[in-house]
Each structure stands twice: as C-alpha cells, then as structure tokens.
Amino acid sequence: MxxxxxxxxxxxxxxxxxxxxxxxxxxxxxxxxxxxxxxxxxxxxxxxxxxxxxxxxxxxxxxxxxxxxxxxxxxxxxxxxxxxxxxxxxxxxxxxxxxxxxxxxxxxxxxxxxxxxxxxxxxxxxxxxxxxxxxxxxxxxxxxxxxxxxxxxxxxxxxxxxxxxxxxxxxxxxxxxxxxxxxxxxxxxxxxxxxxxxxxxxxxxxxxxxxxxxxxxxxxxxxxxxxxxxxxxxxxxxxxxxxxxxxxxxxxxEMGINTKKYQLLRQKLITGIQDIDHTITIEGHPSHHLPHIVGLSISGTQGQYIMLECNRCEIAISTGSACQIGQQKPSKTMLAIGKTHDEAKQLIRLSFGTGTKEIHIEKVLEVLKTITKNL
Incomplete structure (x- = not known):
C-alpha cells in the first residue's frame, strides 16, 4: 500500500x-x-x-x-x-x-x-x-x-x-x-x-x-x-x-532535507497532473504553502469516489482533514475559498512523508489518469 x-x-x-x-x-x-x-x-x-x-x-x-x-x-x-x-x-x-x-x-x-x-x-x-x-x-x-x-x-x-x-x-x-x-x-x-x-x-x-x-x-x-x-x-x-x-x-x-525532498515530489506531481487533464485543479496558494500537502479538485467527481478508487489501487489518500471525514459534509475550507457545496465535495488531499518516493508519485499519476479517462 x-x-x-x-x-x-x-x-x-x-x-x-x-x-x-x-x-x-x-x-x-x-x-x-x-x-x-x-x-x-x-x-x-x-x-x-x-x-x-x-x-x-x-x-x-x-x-x-x-x-x-x-x-x-x-x-x-x-x-x-x-x-x-x-x-x-x-x-x-x-x-x-x-x-x-x-x-x-x-x-x-x-x-x-x-x-x-x-x-x-x-x-x-x-x-x-x-x-x-x-x-x-x-x-x-x-x-x-x-x-x-x-x-x-x-x-x-x-x-x-x-x-x-x-x-x-x-x-x-x-x-x-x-x-x-x-x-x-x-x-x-x-x-x-x-x-x-x-x-x-x-x-x-x-x-x-x-x-x-x-x-x-x-x-x-x-x-x-x-x-x-x-x-x-x-x-x-x-x-x-x-x-x-x-x-x-x-x-x-531534518527539516531542510525533508523540505527539499517534498518540493521535488510536489513539482513532479503537479507537472504530471497538468499533463493529464485540465479538469484537475490544484488548490491553495501557489507559493505560500506547505511543501508536503497538495489539495486537488477533479471537476464533476466527488473526492470520496476518487479516494475509494485510489484505495482499490492500493494508494491511501484522503478527502481532507481526518477530523471531518465521515460527516458527509462539504469541506469548510473549500466553501470558504468560494466553492459551491458540490465543488467543495470534490477535494482530495495527498500528503507526503519520509517514506514517499518518486515511484509513488508516478503510480498516483497513472491511477489518476485512468480515473479521469474513465470519467
């Protein structure tokens, strides 16, 4: 996994x-x-x-x-x-x-x-x-x-x-x-x-x-x-x-080493996403952001569906803060940045750690490409 x-x-x-x-x-x-x-x-x-x-x-x-x-x-x-x-x-x-x-x-x-x-x-x-x-x-x-x-x-x-x-x-x-x-x-x-x-x-x-x-x-x-x-x-x-x-x-x-690693992984993910489908939006501030967290929205699809599909492919991601999951409510962060209730449910979050490798990002991109193509 x-x-x-x-x-x-x-x-x-x-x-x-x-x-x-x-x-x-x-x-x-x-x-x-x-x-x-x-x-x-x-x-x-x-x-x-x-x-x-x-x-x-x-x-x-x-x-x-x-x-x-x-x-x-x-x-x-x-x-x-x-x-x-x-x-x-x-x-x-x-x-x-x-x-x-x-x-x-x-x-x-x-x-x-x-x-x-x-x-x-x-x-x-x-x-x-x-x-x-x-x-x-x-x-x-x-x-x-x-x-x-x-x-x-x-x-x-x-x-x-x-x-x-x-x-x-x-x-x-x-x-x-x-x-x-x-x-x-x-x-x-x-x-x-x-x-x-x-x-x-x-x-x-x-x-x-x-x-x-x-x-x-x-x-x-x-x-x-x-x-x-x-x-x-x-x-x-x-x-x-x-x-x-x-x-x-x-x-x-280890903060300096980890930051550099996460920035490289983040850039690899974002570059790959931009090559996949224009329906995937990268949420958050373009420069003032944590290097290890990437919030994504896939137009027309609930984040929970994407999360379950990723889980089926043995990739663990989330649909936002763990303290909100299970409530079936739209993300209040997404609502606050101007999304509609339906759009707010499209959020998925990928977050990196010490065990994350480039090959993991490549697998995620492969799975997201398949999901968006099927949609």
Missing part, C-alpha cells in the same frame, strides 16, 4: 519507539511524587520541556504537555479567554480553522461571546487588513492557524501577529500541521499561544503540547488541578512526552 496521508497521521519512528519503551521501563514514576523515583521522572519531564521550548524559541515555563493538538487548542483558548473576559467579549478567528477551534468558537458564541469569522482569499489566505479591521476595543483573542491542513496554504502569521500585538490582542495559532515542517519562532511571529501534536511528526499518538507565554494570564479549567502547573489534570505521560520530544528533535534537525 502506498501511503500518502501523512497530514492525517504518521507512523512512529523506530528511534522514537525505542525511547518510549526505555522511558517506560526506567522512568515509570509519577513526576508529582516526592520520592526519588518520582523525582527522576520529574527531571526528565523538565528536560523535555526545555528542549521543546528551544525548538520554537519560547520559555520552558510556558510549555504544557497535553494529549494532542485538539486538546491543546481547546485548553489554550478556553484558559486564555477566561483569563481576559473581564476586558471584553469579542474574539477573532478564520473561516478555515481546524474543527477543534471552529467548534469551540461556536460554543463560545452560545456563552455570550461575539466572534468574527474572517474570510479568506481564493488561495485560502487571511488578509492582514481584514484582521486589523475586525479588532474592536472589546477584542481579547484571535486564533489563526499557521497553515491549512486540507490545501496547505500558509498564513502570514508574522504580519498578523504584529497587528494583533500592536492592538494588545492575544494571538493563538494552531501549528499542528507546521511544526517540524517550517520554522516557528514565537517571538518573531508575536505568537502568545500555540498548539502542536506528536503524531504528526512520527511520534506516538495521544501526546501534544501547548505553549502559552508566561506574560499571558490564563485561568485553570478544572479546580484544584496540580499536574502541568494546573493547566491539565491527569498523571503526566512521561514516556509519551519523551518520545514526542525525541521526534521533535529529529524532525527539526
């Missing part, structure tokens, strides 16, 4: 799995325990916090480990909104956010908050001037994803962050798809809070992290919580965290 769905999840690396097993054996103590076994686990946990903070140029005391990207988004936004709701009740986000963010903002609307859902261009980018225009004297937080998980468009977060910082609006960014693929500097981008996930970077599932700047106030969501400085209840997953941070170290070290 050719796997081209790395944006959904990645296989755990051998080195990472080895770390998980070793830490499970040797650092099994609860880091909150006061005995030596607990202290040993605590020391490793704090080393992991320091190392992860270094990868995003952040303060270690602002790193909180979670169960993944969705929980990081939920806890970060909730905690910060509760910490600043005395200053206002207006929030800003985009029309193309991950479901964990989008659904939370819908819920916050039922609790009395006013939310501005910023439109995006045909390429999927939020306009900086729209961010600026949306800010009011009641705005307390804006959440803009770093890159779209379905079409790969990267937002101009440095410019957006600058505008938000100038207007004293807290900036949260969902960086689950970008961490380890493009450089992230929270200082340079004026990011106050962000979320990342382990299983997107060849780490174990069920582990992630949230960063909240120590200068930002936040409110504990579950009273009398002691783990992660009160940010999240539950015994800390030290083996998972150590494996996650190991995966982060490896992927950040």
């Amino acid at each position: 050719i796997y081209l769905d790395y944006a959904a999840t990645t296989p755990i690396r051998d080195e990472v799995l080895q770390v998980y097993m070793e830490v499970s054996r040797s650092y099994f103590g609860n880091p909150n325990s006061l005995h030596d076994i607990g202290s040993k686990a605590k020391q490793l946990l704090e080393l992991c916090r320091l190392e992860l903070a270094d990868k995003i140029n952040a303060e270690a005391e602002g790193i909180y480990f979670t169960s993944g990207g969705s929980e990081s988004n939920l806890l970060a936004i909730r905690s910060i909104v509760d910490g600043y709701k005395h200053r206002g009740n207006h929030l800003i986000t985009s029309a193309t956010e991950h479901s964990s963010v989008h659904n939370l903002f819908r819920q916050l609307e039922t609790e009395g908050f006013k939310v501005t859902y910023l439109p995006v261009t045909l390429e999927g980018q939020v306009k900086v001037e729209d961010v600026k225009a949306a800010i009011t004297d009641r705005t307390i937080l804006a959440s803009i994803q770093h890159a779209n998980p379905e079409i790969g468009t990267i937002q101009t977060i440095e410019e957006i962050g600058k505008v938000l910082r100038e207007n004293q609006v807290i900036f949260h960014s969902d960086c689950v798809q970008t961490f380890g693929k493009v450089s992230i500097d929270v200082k340079k981008a004026h990011i106050d809070s962000l979320s990342i996930s382990s299983h997107k970077i060849y780490g174990p599932k069920g582990v992630g992290a949230c960063y909240i700047s120590p200068s930002v106030a936040w409110k504990m969501q579950v009273p009398d919580t002691f783990h992660e400085n009160g940010f999240r209840p539950g015994t800390v997953n030290v083996p998972g965290i150590a494996a996650f941070v190991t995966a982060a170290q490896l992927i950040c070290d």
